Amino acid sequence: xxxxxxxxxxxxLGLYMAWNIGANDVANSMGCxxxxxxxxxxxxxxxAGICEFAGSVLVGAHVTDTVRKGIVDPMTIASLPGLGxxxxxxxxxxxxxxxxxAAAVWLNVATWMGMPVSTSHSIVGAVAGYxxxxxxxxxxxxxxxxxxxxxxxxxxxxxxxxxxxxxxIISRLILxxxxxxxxxxxxxxxxxxxxxxxxxxxxxxxGLKHLAGEGMEWLTGNGAxxxxxAVGLLAxxxxxxxxxRALRGKEDLPLASQLELVERVFAPLVVVASCSVAFSHGANDVANxxxxxxxxxxxxxxxxxxxxxxxxxxxxxxxxxGIVLGLATxxxxxxRTIGTRITQITPSRGVAAAIxxxxxxxxxxxxxxxxxxxxxxxxxxxxxxxxxxxxxxxRQVTRKIFGSWVITxxxxxxxxxxxxxxxxxxxxxxxxxxxxxxxxGAG
Amino acid sequence: xxxxxxxxxxxxxxxxxxxTKKVHExxxxxRPLSQAFMKGDHDEIHRLQDEVSKLEYEADLIKHEIRExxxxxxxxxxxxxxxxxxxxxxxxxxxxxxxxxxILFIRxxxxxxxxxxxxxxxVEQILKVSNTLTDAAVELQxxxxxxxxxxxxxxVLDRIAGLxxxxxxxxxxxxxxxxxxxxxxADLDPVTIMFYDKMLQALGHVAxxxxxxxxxxxxxxxxx
Numbered sequence: 001x002x003x004x005x006x007x008x009x010x011x012x013l014g015l016y017m018a019w020n021i022g023a024n025d026v027a028n029s030m031g032c033x034x035x036x037x038x039x040x041x042x043x044x045x046x047x048a049g050i051c052e053f054a055g056s057v058l059v060g061a062h063v064t065d066t067v068r069k070g071i072v073d074p075m076t077i078a079s080l081p082g083l084g085x086x087x088x089x090x091x092x093x094x095x096x097x098x099x100x101x102a103a104a105v106w107l108n109v110a111t112w113m114g115m116p117v118s119t120s121h122s123i124v125g126a127v128a129g130y131x132x133x134x135x136x137x138x139x140x141x142x143x144x145x146x147x148x149x150x151x152x153x154x155x156x157x158x159x160x161x162x163x164x165x166x167x168x169i170i171s172r173l174i175l176x177x178x179x180x181x182x183x184x185x186x187x188x189x190x191x192x193x194x195x196x197x198x199x200x201x202x203x204x205x206x207g208l209k210h211l212a213g214e215g216m217e218w219l220t221g222n223g224a225x226x227x228x229x230a231v232g233l234l235a236x237x238x239x240x241x242x243x244x245r246a247l248r249g250k251e252d253l254p255l256a257s258q259l260e261l262v263e264r265v266f267a268p269l270v271v272v273a274s275c276s277v278a279f280s281h282g283a284n285d286v287a288n289x290x291x292x293x294x295x296x297x298x299x300x301x302x303x304x305x306x307x308x309x310x311x312x313x314x315x316x317x318x319x320x321x322g323i324v325l326g327l328a329t330x331x332x333x334x335x336r337t338i339g340t341r342i343t344q345i346t347p348s349r350g351v352a353a354a355i356x357x358x359x360x361x362x363x364x365x366x367x368x369x370x371x372x373x374x375x376x377x378x379x380x381x382x383x384x385x386x387x388x389x390x391x392x393x394x395r396q397v398t399r400k401i402f403g404s405w406v407i408t409x410x411x412x413x414x415x416x417x418x419x420x421x422x423x424x425x426x427x428x429x430x431x432x433x434x435x436x437x438x439x440x441g442a443g
Numbered sequence: 444x445x446x447x448x449x450x451x452x453x454x455x456x457x458x459x460x461x462x463t464k465k466v467h468e469x470x471x472x473x474r475p476l477s478q479a480f481m482k483g484d485h486d487e488i489h490r491l492q493d494e495v496s497k498l499e500y501e502a503d504l505i506k507h508e509i510r511e512x513x514x515x516x517x518x519x520x521x522x523x524x525x526x527x528x529x530x531x532x533x534x535x536x537x538x539x540x541x542x543x544x545x546i547l548f549i550r551x552x553x554x555x556x557x558x559x560x561x562x563x564x565x566v567e568q569i570l571k572v573s574n575t576l577t578d579a580a581v582e583l584q585x586x587x588x589x590x591x592x593x594x595x596x597x598x599v600l601d602r603i604a605g606l607x608x609x610x611x612x613x614x615x616x617x618x619x620x621x622x623x624x625x626x627x628x629a630d631l632d633p634v635t636i637m638f639y640d641k642m643l644q645a646l647g648h649v650a651x652x653x654x655x656x657x658x659x660x661x662x663x664x665x666x667x
Binding site: 027255337346374395 | 453594
């Protein structure tokens with residue numbers, strides 16, 4: 001029962017982190033849909049809740065691994081000289097709890113200072129921080145750390161590049177035509193195909209690992225590409241019929257009204273694409289928030305340090321639940337603010353931004369790189385701005401984001417160091433005793 | 444304030460089109476002003492001059508509003524300096540119309556009958572130039588929707604291309620009218636000649652500034 005004393009507070013911390021994300025961050029992922037008035041605030045909150053929850057539960061396990069063992073190798077700590085039995089797992093427990101607490105505190109401090117800090121980044125910094133104190137500089141996988149930090153730079157840049165390209169394609173093939181309505185009838189089904197395939201791939205490709213049981217493996221490997229293509233094709237066919245019905249015979253209207261009609265065709269697509277951003281967000285950011293919790297639960301449960309663990313489903317569910325809670329308490333308000341603030345985004349721009357962000361975050365999740373969905377989305381929006389798609393974009397935001405990277409890793413790391421030292425001094429013995437008792441009980 | 448909200452500024456293109464329309468409303472008063480002048484209806488000139496001045500003031504307000512909502516840190520699909528120049532230039536059109544109205548208002552002058560036809564033609568040409576510019580400039584918002592490319596940009600650029608020739612025609616008419624005025628110098632007193640000259644200059648400016656505004660619009664569309 002001793003372990004419950006450790007698990008419970010950390011579970012509360014994990015829940016708090018997830019709540020924080022739900023309250024502040026989630027609204028961003030639906031921003032393109034809400035800003036372009038393609039979905040009402042109420043439905044955006046509901047859709048975001050479902051997609052975030054699904055994302056964290058279905059795909060979350062991938063990224064959790066990185067936080068749990070990618071940055072600081074648990075084995076390095078386990079093989080520290082002069083540790084008693086049960087002392088290594090106890091050390092890890094204290095470390096992960098310290099990291100979680102440090103990330104939570106830093107998030108609050110940063111938000112209070114008005115800095116756009118990502119949960120993922122805070123967690124990564126905090127874990128590295130405790131690793132340095134627990135087992136020295138060499139305990140941290142600096143190569144992996146470098147890769148992760150590089151991915152923070154790369155993800156907005158790649159998001160921006162994709163956003164630029166996607167919007168250029170949409171504007172070249174549809175908006176820039178003499179009769180956008182005719183062009184939309186011809187081209188939009190292809191865009192629907194591409195978007196739906198990407199969204200499906202985001203969900204299916206190894207994502208359903210948790211739920212896909214026996215005989216479902218075909219769904220999770222390369223078969224996913226086939227499934228995605230099939231879903232895309234189906235959606236494209238349906239879209240073709242609907243778009244034809246909506247747009248046929250409208251090609252002689254004045255250009256401005258034609259453009260308005262075409263934008264309306266993009267509205268359902270931007271909702272779907274934004275939902276997939278929310279899904280990716282759940283998969284990446286939320287999973288990071290509960291990553292330390294997954295490590296703690298595993299250690300407390302088995303009383304040993306293992307490399308390969310299954311992330312307990314309930315941990316991911318807890319993360320998803322925290323998000324929904326955050327949405328329910330503050331999400332509505334934040335979503336409304338976003339809806340009234342970002343009025344200049346239209347559905348066609350929203351689709352380009354959301355798809356670009358989805359692809360980028362998806363690839364990073366696959367590569368087990370904890371990136372920030374919001375920062376990637378910002379990159380994608382800036383890319384569309386560069387493609388002359390937006391009337392006024394604030395480029396100072398990039399400086400703010402950059403600043404938040406530079407400061408988050410050291411700040412979260414130092415906080416984690418302090419909490420780790422405190423935790424080790426105050427709780428290590430009692431935790432060690434509780435763990436060895438539990439081990440004896442189990443033995 | 445969240446990152447995403449902070450990322451987006453207000454679009455200047457809606458208010459810019461409003462400014463274009465306001466300026467055009469101003470220019471449209473040139474015709475009734477000229478007619479009242481040729482009829483010698485000074486009360487009407489007074490009334491119209493007030494109206495022009497009111498419209499010019501309203502255009503000014505829109506201009507300030509646009510400038511205020513364009514803090515330096517935003518980047519736009521058009522060059523900010525060109526946008527400001529465009530706005531300033533477009534505003535000068537209204538200023539010139541106001542000058543014209545004021546000139547008519549401050550001195551009761553009669554139009555020499557020999558000049559009336561040429562003058563009416565010249566006025567029509569000025570309105571033509573302004574119309575062409577307005578047709579192109581009100582498309583600014585649609586241009587922003589199509590990201591300043593494609594068929595829409597081409598059609599607006601074509602319209603602007605016509606501006607130069609129309610303005611050149613206006614210039615020619617102004618010269619002809621000027622020569623005619625001086626050919627009548629034996630009949631006219633010097634102050635009246637001065638008055639005519641000032642009036643022509645003000646009208647000529649309307650066409651000139653319209654052409655310049657068109658050039659800046661072109662630059663905005665072409666520059667990435």
